[in-house]
Amino acid sequence: MARDFIITKEHRRFKEFATAVRKDKTIGICHGEAGVGKTLSARRYAHWDEVGTFVDEWGPRTEDDAKVHATAHRCRTIFYTPEVLPRHKQIMTDIQHLQMRVGSCVDEHLRAIGKVTGIRVGDVTKLVELVIIDEAERLTPTALELLRDEHDRHELAIIFIGMPGIDQRFRHYPQLYSRLGFSHNYRSLGRDELLFVLERQWRRLGATLDMDDFTDAQAVGLMQRRVTA
Incomplete structure (x- = not known):
């Protein structure tokens, strides 16, 4: 898909939005009609066709792994789509699992360039700076509260992607809504x-x-x- 991706004005706007959310360590909402390109832009920003495939197929290491490690280091982002009717504990487990694997890739790159040496110390999940959650309408109130708590505890930037009106839905959750830093309308x-x-x-x-x-x-x-x- 990366080869066929065409960079549009809306994709550039999404990239600016995502970078701002990540830099400010805040929470952002991206909303737009189905099929306008929200998911494609988010996957492109996270390099998920490359990094996501790599962490899903976690296995024997090769010399080509260094390229993926470098890409993971540049974006420090994970992309996640919850299942329909998801269990909130499973959502948090899935996200932490992705954070751990992408964080490990970032750690490997830092070691390769000499910025980290010695025995691995600390939580590599902290090396992930942004979590992008697609189909955010599927999230339960409990899941939203758990994600809000994760943001508060670790200054983790989060982007929720959904259909028009998702920003109005979040108004019903004052603790989460008060932490929103950016709202992005992905236009046709x-x-x-x-x-x-x-x-x-x-x-x-x-x-x-x-x-x-x-x-x-x-x-x-x-x-x-x-x-x-």
């Missing part, structure tokens, strides 16, 4: 940017987008209506 592509993306997708398929062709123009019109609906 405008017509010019939509054409920019489609032209490149057509090209990858070995075709040419011709707006003078009724079929192509009709397809573009349909896509525009779907992303702005």
